[in-house]
Amino acid sequence: MTEQPLPGGFVGAAVRVGGTVRKAAPPDAPFVGRLLGFFAERGWPGAPRWLGVDERGRQVLGFVEGDVPGGDAAAPVGDDALAAVARLVRAFHDLTAGSALAGDQEVVCHHDLSPANTVFRAGMPVAFIDWDLAGPGLRVQDVAHVCWQFVPLGPGVAPAEAGRRVRVVARAYGWGDLAVLVDTVLWWQDRCWRGIEAGADAGVPAMVRLREAGVVSRVRAAYEWTGRHRRSLG
Ligand SMILES: Nc1ncnc2c1ncn2[C@@H]1O[C@H](COP(=O)(O)OP(=O)(O)O)[C@@H](O)[C@H]1O
Ligand SMILES: [Mg+2]
Structure with missing residues:
Protein backbone atom coordinates (compact mmCIF):
# COMPACT_ATOMS: atom_id res chain seq x y z
CA MET A 1 0.00 0.00 0.00
CA PHE A 63 -6.43 7.04 11.22
CA VAL A 64 -8.98 9.43 12.77
CA GLU A 65 -11.19 11.07 10.12
CA GLY A 66 -11.55 14.84 10.35
CA ASP A 67 -9.50 18.01 10.05
CA VAL A 68 -6.22 18.72 11.80
CA PRO A 69 -5.33 22.41 11.58
CA GLY A 70 -1.83 23.08 10.32
CA GLY A 71 0.35 26.05 9.61
CA ASP A 72 0.22 29.64 10.73
CA ALA A 73 -2.82 30.34 8.55
CA ALA A 74 -5.02 28.00 10.63
CA ALA A 75 -8.20 29.72 11.83
CA PRO A 76 -8.35 30.45 15.57
CA VAL A 77 -10.38 28.03 17.64
CA GLY A 78 -13.69 29.71 18.62
CA ASP A 79 -15.01 29.86 22.17
CA ASP A 80 -17.40 26.89 21.79
CA ALA A 81 -14.67 24.65 20.41
CA LEU A 82 -12.25 25.94 23.04
CA ALA A 83 -14.63 24.94 25.83
CA ALA A 84 -15.17 21.56 24.14
CA VAL A 85 -11.39 21.02 24.05
CA ALA A 86 -11.25 21.65 27.81
CA ARG A 87 -14.11 19.18 28.41
CA LEU A 88 -12.37 16.55 26.25
CA VAL A 89 -9.24 16.98 28.38
CA ARG A 90 -11.33 16.68 31.54
CA ALA A 91 -12.81 13.44 30.19
CA PHE A 92 -9.50 11.60 29.73
CA HIS A 93 -8.11 13.02 32.95
CA ASP A 94 -11.11 11.70 34.89
CA LEU A 95 -10.79 8.36 33.11
CA THR A 96 -7.12 7.97 34.04
CA ALA A 97 -7.33 9.44 37.57
CA GLY A 98 -6.53 6.69 40.07
CA SER A 99 -5.58 4.20 37.34
CA ALA A 100 -2.29 2.29 37.34
CA LEU A 101 -1.28 4.32 34.27
CA ALA A 102 -1.25 7.51 36.37
CA GLY A 103 1.26 5.95 38.79
CA ASP A 104 1.65 8.20 41.82
CA GLN A 105 0.41 11.27 39.93
CA GLU A 106 -3.11 12.73 39.60
CA VAL A 107 -3.83 11.64 36.03
CA VAL A 108 -2.24 10.75 32.72
CA CYS A 109 -1.38 13.94 30.84
CA HIS A 110 -1.06 14.27 27.07
CA HIS A 111 1.68 16.89 27.55
CA ASP A 112 1.46 18.30 24.01
CA LEU A 113 -2.12 19.48 23.50
CA SER A 114 -2.43 21.96 20.63
CA PRO A 115 -4.66 22.56 17.60
CA ALA A 116 -2.13 20.66 15.42
CA ASN A 117 -2.62 17.61 17.66
CA THR A 118 -6.43 17.79 17.60
CA VAL A 119 -8.88 16.32 15.10
CA PHE A 120 -11.94 18.51 14.44
CA ARG A 121 -15.22 17.67 12.76
CA ALA A 122 -17.57 20.49 11.81
CA GLY A 123 -15.31 22.80 13.80
CA MET A 124 -15.56 20.84 17.05
CA PRO A 125 -12.78 18.76 18.62
CA VAL A 126 -13.37 14.99 18.53
CA ALA A 127 -9.97 13.49 19.33
CA PHE A 128 -6.41 14.26 20.34
CA ILE A 129 -3.56 12.66 18.40
CA ASP A 130 0.20 12.50 18.99
CA TRP A 131 0.26 10.89 22.46
CA ASP A 132 4.04 10.36 22.16
CA LEU A 133 4.85 12.43 25.26
CA ALA A 134 1.93 11.24 27.41
CA GLY A 135 2.73 10.25 30.96
CA PRO A 136 1.65 10.61 34.58
CA GLY A 137 1.23 14.23 35.61
CA LEU A 138 -0.89 16.94 37.15
CA ARG A 139 -4.20 18.06 35.69
CA VAL A 140 -3.03 21.67 35.54
CA GLN A 141 -0.14 20.75 33.24
CA ASP A 142 -2.50 19.87 30.39
CA VAL A 143 -4.95 22.69 31.21
CA ALA A 144 -2.07 25.18 31.05
CA HIS A 145 -0.78 23.74 27.79
CA VAL A 146 -4.27 24.10 26.32
CA CYS A 147 -4.32 27.77 27.39
CA TRP A 148 -0.91 28.42 25.85
CA GLN A 149 -1.67 26.73 22.54
CA PHE A 150 -5.40 27.24 21.98
CA VAL A 151 -6.14 30.66 23.50
CA PRO A 152 -3.28 31.24 22.42
CA LEU A 153 -0.88 33.08 24.73
CA GLY A 154 1.91 35.11 23.15
CA PRO A 155 2.77 38.30 21.26
CA GLY A 156 0.05 39.67 19.00
CA VAL A 157 -2.82 38.61 21.27
CA ALA A 158 -4.82 41.21 23.21
CA PRO A 159 -4.20 40.48 26.92
CA ALA A 160 -7.77 41.16 28.12
CA GLU A 161 -9.24 38.91 25.42
CA ALA A 162 -6.63 36.25 26.21
CA GLY A 163 -7.62 36.45 29.89
CA ARG A 164 -11.28 36.00 28.98
CA ARG A 165 -10.43 32.89 26.95
CA VAL A 166 -8.24 31.47 29.73
CA ARG A 167 -11.35 31.71 31.92
CA VAL A 168 -13.41 29.92 29.22
CA VAL A 169 -10.92 27.02 29.44
CA ALA A 170 -10.79 27.03 33.24
CA ARG A 171 -14.59 27.11 33.60
CA ALA A 172 -15.18 24.35 31.02
CA TYR A 173 -12.55 22.11 32.61
CA GLY A 174 -13.57 22.94 36.17
CA TRP A 175 -10.21 24.42 37.20
CA GLY A 176 -10.48 27.11 39.87
CA ASP A 177 -7.01 28.46 40.63
CA LEU A 178 -6.14 30.88 37.83
CA ALA A 179 -2.86 32.01 39.40
CA VAL A 180 -1.52 28.44 39.47
CA LEU A 181 -2.79 27.98 35.92
CA VAL A 182 -0.88 30.99 34.59
CA ASP A 183 2.24 30.01 36.57
CA THR A 184 2.06 26.61 34.92
CA VAL A 185 1.81 28.21 31.45
CA LEU A 186 5.05 30.06 32.31
CA TRP A 187 6.64 26.81 33.50
CA TRP A 188 5.77 25.14 30.17
CA GLN A 189 6.94 27.99 27.98
CA ASP A 190 10.22 28.31 29.86
CA ARG A 191 11.04 24.60 29.84
CA CYS A 192 9.99 24.31 26.20
CA TRP A 193 12.42 26.86 24.76
CA ARG A 194 15.20 25.72 27.10
CA GLY A 195 14.60 22.08 26.14
CA ILE A 196 14.77 22.79 22.40
CA GLU A 197 17.85 24.93 22.88
CA ALA A 198 19.62 22.22 24.90
CA GLY A 199 18.64 19.54 22.37
CA ALA A 200 19.82 21.68 19.45
CA ASP A 201 23.11 22.42 21.22
CA ALA A 202 23.53 18.66 21.70
CA GLY A 203 22.90 18.12 17.96
CA VAL A 204 19.51 16.34 18.14
CA PRO A 205 18.30 16.73 14.52
CA ALA A 206 14.62 17.47 15.31
CA MET A 207 15.65 20.12 17.84
CA VAL A 208 18.12 21.68 15.40
CA ARG A 209 15.30 21.92 12.82
CA LEU A 210 12.96 23.50 15.37
CA ARG A 211 15.55 26.09 16.33
CA GLU A 212 16.29 26.84 12.67
CA ALA A 213 12.57 27.39 12.16
CA GLY A 214 12.66 30.07 14.88
CA VAL A 215 10.76 28.11 17.52
CA VAL A 216 13.19 28.88 20.37
CA SER A 217 12.85 32.63 19.90
CA ARG A 218 9.07 32.42 19.39
CA VAL A 219 8.53 30.38 22.55
CA ARG A 220 10.89 32.57 24.51
CA ALA A 221 8.94 35.63 23.35
CA ALA A 222 5.69 33.92 24.41
CA TYR A 223 7.20 33.25 27.85
CA GLU A 224 8.14 36.90 28.23
CA TRP A 225 4.70 38.03 26.99
CA THR A 226 2.88 35.76 29.47
CA GLY A 227 5.07 37.02 32.32
CA ARG A 228 4.37 40.65 31.39
CA HIS A 229 0.61 40.11 31.21
CA ARG A 230 0.07 37.61 34.01
CA ARG A 231 -2.24 40.00 35.88
CA SER A 232 -4.63 40.30 32.93
CA LEU A 233 -4.57 36.54 32.42
CA GLY A 234 -5.15 35.19 35.91
N1 LIG B 1 -4.25 8.97 14.11
C1 LIG B 1 -4.28 9.98 13.22
N2 LIG B 1 -5.41 10.24 12.53
C2 LIG B 1 -5.43 11.24 11.62
N3 LIG B 1 -4.38 12.02 11.32
C3 LIG B 1 -3.22 11.81 11.98
C4 LIG B 1 -3.13 10.80 12.98
N4 LIG B 1 -1.87 10.82 13.46
C5 LIG B 1 -1.23 11.81 12.81
N5 LIG B 1 -2.04 12.41 11.92
C6 LIG B 1 -1.66 13.52 10.99
O1 LIG B 1 -0.25 13.55 10.89
C7 LIG B 1 0.28 14.77 11.39
C8 LIG B 1 1.52 14.51 12.21
O2 LIG B 1 1.23 13.58 13.24
P1 LIG B 1 1.68 13.77 14.73
O3 LIG B 1 1.35 12.51 15.45
O4 LIG B 1 1.13 15.03 15.27
O5 LIG B 1 3.26 13.84 14.52
P2 LIG B 1 4.41 14.80 15.09
O6 LIG B 1 4.98 14.07 16.26
O7 LIG B 1 5.34 14.84 13.96
O8 LIG B 1 3.78 16.11 15.46
C9 LIG B 1 -0.85 15.38 12.20
O9 LIG B 1 -0.79 16.78 12.22
C10 LIG B 1 -2.08 14.88 11.48
O10 LIG B 1 -2.37 15.70 10.36
MG1 LIG C 1 1.99 16.56 16.36
Whole structure:
Protein backbone atom coordinates (compact mmCIF):
# COMPACT_ATOMS: atom_id res chain seq x y z
CA MET A 1 0.00 0.00 0.00
CA THR A 2 1.27 3.51 -0.77
CA GLU A 3 2.56 5.78 1.96
CA GLN A 4 1.10 9.25 1.91
CA PRO A 5 3.09 11.87 3.87
CA LEU A 6 1.06 13.71 6.52
CA PRO A 7 1.73 17.39 6.97
CA GLY A 8 2.67 18.77 10.35
CA GLY A 9 5.16 17.49 12.82
CA PHE A 10 8.84 18.19 12.90
CA VAL A 11 9.43 15.08 14.90
CA GLY A 12 7.73 11.91 13.76
CA ALA A 13 7.59 11.92 9.90
CA ALA A 14 4.04 10.55 9.95
CA VAL A 15 2.63 8.83 6.88
CA ARG A 16 -0.83 7.47 6.11
CA VAL A 17 -1.10 3.90 4.89
CA GLY A 18 -4.73 3.03 4.16
CA GLY A 19 -6.68 3.36 7.38
CA THR A 20 -3.53 3.63 9.48
CA VAL A 21 -0.90 6.18 10.40
CA ARG A 22 2.75 5.15 10.80
CA LYS A 23 5.29 7.30 12.54
CA ALA A 24 8.50 6.96 14.52
CA ALA A 25 7.93 5.05 17.76
CA PRO A 26 7.50 7.27 20.80
CA PRO A 27 10.18 7.28 23.54
CA ASP A 28 8.00 4.98 25.68
CA ALA A 29 6.00 2.95 23.15
CA PRO A 30 4.77 0.33 25.65
CA PHE A 31 3.23 3.08 27.79
CA VAL A 32 1.50 4.75 24.83
CA GLY A 33 0.26 1.33 23.71
CA ARG A 34 -1.19 0.61 27.15
CA LEU A 35 -2.77 4.06 27.38
CA LEU A 36 -4.45 3.95 23.97
CA GLY A 37 -5.53 0.37 24.71
CA PHE A 38 -7.05 1.57 27.98
CA PHE A 39 -9.01 4.31 26.18
CA ALA A 40 -10.32 1.79 23.62
CA GLU A 41 -11.29 -0.64 26.39
CA ARG A 42 -13.21 2.12 28.18
CA GLY A 43 -14.91 3.10 24.93
CA TRP A 44 -13.41 6.60 24.98
CA PRO A 45 -13.33 7.83 21.36
CA GLY A 46 -11.01 10.81 21.89
CA ALA A 47 -7.75 9.09 20.85
CA PRO A 48 -6.57 6.92 17.94
CA ARG A 49 -6.44 3.14 18.22
CA TRP A 50 -3.03 1.62 18.98
CA LEU A 51 -2.38 -1.09 16.39
CA GLY A 52 1.17 -2.01 17.41
CA VAL A 53 4.56 -1.58 15.80
CA ASP A 54 5.29 -2.37 12.11
CA GLU A 55 8.18 -4.25 10.48
CA ARG A 56 10.17 -0.99 10.40
CA GLY A 57 9.74 -0.31 14.11
CA ARG A 58 7.20 2.47 13.59
CA GLN A 59 4.07 2.89 15.71
CA VAL A 60 0.85 1.99 13.89
CA LEU A 61 -2.27 4.00 14.78
CA GLY A 62 -5.82 4.05 13.51
CA PHE A 63 -6.43 7.04 11.22
CA VAL A 64 -8.98 9.43 12.77
CA GLU A 65 -11.19 11.07 10.12
CA GLY A 66 -11.55 14.84 10.35
CA ASP A 67 -9.50 18.01 10.05
CA VAL A 68 -6.22 18.72 11.80
CA PRO A 69 -5.33 22.41 11.58
CA GLY A 70 -1.83 23.08 10.32
CA GLY A 71 0.35 26.05 9.61
CA ASP A 72 0.22 29.64 10.73
CA ALA A 73 -2.82 30.34 8.55
CA ALA A 74 -5.02 28.00 10.63
CA ALA A 75 -8.20 29.72 11.83
CA PRO A 76 -8.35 30.45 15.57
CA VAL A 77 -10.38 28.03 17.64
CA GLY A 78 -13.69 29.71 18.62
CA ASP A 79 -15.01 29.86 22.17
CA ASP A 80 -17.40 26.89 21.79
CA ALA A 81 -14.67 24.65 20.41
CA LEU A 82 -12.25 25.94 23.04
CA ALA A 83 -14.63 24.94 25.83
CA ALA A 84 -15.17 21.56 24.14
CA VAL A 85 -11.39 21.02 24.05
CA ALA A 86 -11.25 21.65 27.81
CA ARG A 87 -14.11 19.18 28.41
CA LEU A 88 -12.37 16.55 26.25
CA VAL A 89 -9.24 16.98 28.38
CA ARG A 90 -11.33 16.68 31.54
CA ALA A 91 -12.81 13.44 30.19
CA PHE A 92 -9.50 11.60 29.73
CA HIS A 93 -8.11 13.02 32.95
CA ASP A 94 -11.11 11.70 34.89
CA LEU A 95 -10.79 8.36 33.11
CA THR A 96 -7.12 7.97 34.04
CA ALA A 97 -7.33 9.44 37.57
CA GLY A 98 -6.53 6.69 40.07
CA SER A 99 -5.58 4.20 37.34
CA ALA A 100 -2.29 2.29 37.34
CA LEU A 101 -1.28 4.32 34.27
CA ALA A 102 -1.25 7.51 36.37
CA GLY A 103 1.26 5.95 38.79
CA ASP A 104 1.65 8.20 41.82
CA GLN A 105 0.41 11.27 39.93
CA GLU A 106 -3.11 12.73 39.60
CA VAL A 107 -3.83 11.64 36.03
CA VAL A 108 -2.24 10.75 32.72
CA CYS A 109 -1.38 13.94 30.84
CA HIS A 110 -1.06 14.27 27.07
CA HIS A 111 1.68 16.89 27.55
CA ASP A 112 1.46 18.30 24.01
CA LEU A 113 -2.12 19.48 23.50
CA SER A 114 -2.43 21.96 20.63
CA PRO A 115 -4.66 22.56 17.60
CA ALA A 116 -2.13 20.66 15.42
CA ASN A 117 -2.62 17.61 17.66
CA THR A 118 -6.43 17.79 17.60
CA VAL A 119 -8.88 16.32 15.10
CA PHE A 120 -11.94 18.51 14.44
CA ARG A 121 -15.22 17.67 12.76
CA ALA A 122 -17.57 20.49 11.81
CA GLY A 123 -15.31 22.80 13.80
CA MET A 124 -15.56 20.84 17.05
CA PRO A 125 -12.78 18.76 18.62
CA VAL A 126 -13.37 14.99 18.53
CA ALA A 127 -9.97 13.49 19.33
CA PHE A 128 -6.41 14.26 20.34
CA ILE A 129 -3.56 12.66 18.40
CA ASP A 130 0.20 12.50 18.99
CA TRP A 131 0.26 10.89 22.46
CA ASP A 132 4.04 10.36 22.16
CA LEU A 133 4.85 12.43 25.26
CA ALA A 134 1.93 11.24 27.41
CA GLY A 135 2.73 10.25 30.96
CA PRO A 136 1.65 10.61 34.58
CA GLY A 137 1.23 14.23 35.61
CA LEU A 138 -0.89 16.94 37.15
CA ARG A 139 -4.20 18.06 35.69
CA VAL A 140 -3.03 21.67 35.54
CA GLN A 141 -0.14 20.75 33.24
CA ASP A 142 -2.50 19.87 30.39
CA VAL A 143 -4.95 22.69 31.21
CA ALA A 144 -2.07 25.18 31.05
CA HIS A 145 -0.78 23.74 27.79
CA VAL A 146 -4.27 24.10 26.32
CA CYS A 147 -4.32 27.77 27.39
CA TRP A 148 -0.91 28.42 25.85
CA GLN A 149 -1.67 26.73 22.54
CA PHE A 150 -5.40 27.24 21.98
CA VAL A 151 -6.14 30.66 23.50
CA PRO A 152 -3.28 31.24 22.42
CA LEU A 153 -0.88 33.08 24.73
CA GLY A 154 1.91 35.11 23.15
CA PRO A 155 2.77 38.30 21.26
CA GLY A 156 0.05 39.67 19.00
CA VAL A 157 -2.82 38.61 21.27
CA ALA A 158 -4.82 41.21 23.21
CA PRO A 159 -4.20 40.48 26.92
CA ALA A 160 -7.77 41.16 28.12
CA GLU A 161 -9.24 38.91 25.42
CA ALA A 162 -6.63 36.25 26.21
CA GLY A 163 -7.62 36.45 29.89
CA ARG A 164 -11.28 36.00 28.98
CA ARG A 165 -10.43 32.89 26.95
CA VAL A 166 -8.24 31.47 29.73
CA ARG A 167 -11.35 31.71 31.92
CA VAL A 168 -13.41 29.92 29.22
CA VAL A 169 -10.92 27.02 29.44
CA ALA A 170 -10.79 27.03 33.24
CA ARG A 171 -14.59 27.11 33.60
CA ALA A 172 -15.18 24.35 31.02
CA TYR A 173 -12.55 22.11 32.61
CA GLY A 174 -13.57 22.94 36.17
CA TRP A 175 -10.21 24.42 37.20
CA GLY A 176 -10.48 27.11 39.87
CA ASP A 177 -7.01 28.46 40.63
CA LEU A 178 -6.14 30.88 37.83
CA ALA A 179 -2.86 32.01 39.40
CA VAL A 180 -1.52 28.44 39.47
CA LEU A 181 -2.79 27.98 35.92
CA VAL A 182 -0.88 30.99 34.59
CA ASP A 183 2.24 30.01 36.57
CA THR A 184 2.06 26.61 34.92
CA VAL A 185 1.81 28.21 31.45
CA LEU A 186 5.05 30.06 32.31
CA TRP A 187 6.64 26.81 33.50
CA TRP A 188 5.77 25.14 30.17
CA GLN A 189 6.94 27.99 27.98
CA ASP A 190 10.22 28.31 29.86
CA ARG A 191 11.04 24.60 29.84
CA CYS A 192 9.99 24.31 26.20
CA TRP A 193 12.42 26.86 24.76
CA ARG A 194 15.20 25.72 27.10
CA GLY A 195 14.60 22.08 26.14
CA ILE A 196 14.77 22.79 22.40
CA GLU A 197 17.85 24.93 22.88
CA ALA A 198 19.62 22.22 24.90
CA GLY A 199 18.64 19.54 22.37
CA ALA A 200 19.82 21.68 19.45
CA ASP A 201 23.11 22.42 21.22
CA ALA A 202 23.53 18.66 21.70
CA GLY A 203 22.90 18.12 17.96
CA VAL A 204 19.51 16.34 18.14
CA PRO A 205 18.30 16.73 14.52
CA ALA A 206 14.62 17.47 15.31
CA MET A 207 15.65 20.12 17.84
CA VAL A 208 18.12 21.68 15.40
CA ARG A 209 15.30 21.92 12.82
CA LEU A 210 12.96 23.50 15.37
CA ARG A 211 15.55 26.09 16.33
CA GLU A 212 16.29 26.84 12.67
CA ALA A 213 12.57 27.39 12.16
CA GLY A 214 12.66 30.07 14.88
CA VAL A 215 10.76 28.11 17.52
CA VAL A 216 13.19 28.88 20.37
CA SER A 217 12.85 32.63 19.90
CA ARG A 218 9.07 32.42 19.39
CA VAL A 219 8.53 30.38 22.55
CA ARG A 220 10.89 32.57 24.51
CA ALA A 221 8.94 35.63 23.35
CA ALA A 222 5.69 33.92 24.41
CA TYR A 223 7.20 33.25 27.85
CA GLU A 224 8.14 36.90 28.23
CA TRP A 225 4.70 38.03 26.99
CA THR A 226 2.88 35.76 29.47
CA GLY A 227 5.07 37.02 32.32
CA ARG A 228 4.37 40.65 31.39
CA HIS A 229 0.61 40.11 31.21
CA ARG A 230 0.07 37.61 34.01
CA ARG A 231 -2.24 40.00 35.88
CA SER A 232 -4.63 40.30 32.93
CA LEU A 233 -4.57 36.54 32.42
CA GLY A 234 -5.15 35.19 35.91
N1 LIG B 1 -4.25 8.97 14.11
C1 LIG B 1 -4.28 9.98 13.22
N2 LIG B 1 -5.41 10.24 12.53
C2 LIG B 1 -5.43 11.24 11.62
N3 LIG B 1 -4.38 12.02 11.32
C3 LIG B 1 -3.22 11.81 11.98
C4 LIG B 1 -3.13 10.80 12.98
N4 LIG B 1 -1.87 10.82 13.46
C5 LIG B 1 -1.23 11.81 12.81
N5 LIG B 1 -2.04 12.41 11.92
C6 LIG B 1 -1.66 13.52 10.99
O1 LIG B 1 -0.25 13.55 10.89
C7 LIG B 1 0.28 14.77 11.39
C8 LIG B 1 1.52 14.51 12.21
O2 LIG B 1 1.23 13.58 13.24
P1 LIG B 1 1.68 13.77 14.73
O3 LIG B 1 1.35 12.51 15.45
O4 LIG B 1 1.13 15.03 15.27
O5 LIG B 1 3.26 13.84 14.52
P2 LIG B 1 4.41 14.80 15.09
O6 LIG B 1 4.98 14.07 16.26
O7 LIG B 1 5.34 14.84 13.96
O8 LIG B 1 3.78 16.11 15.46
C9 LIG B 1 -0.85 15.38 12.20
O9 LIG B 1 -0.79 16.78 12.22
C10 LIG B 1 -2.08 14.88 11.48
O10 LIG B 1 -2.37 15.70 10.36
MG1 LIG C 1 1.99 16.56 16.36
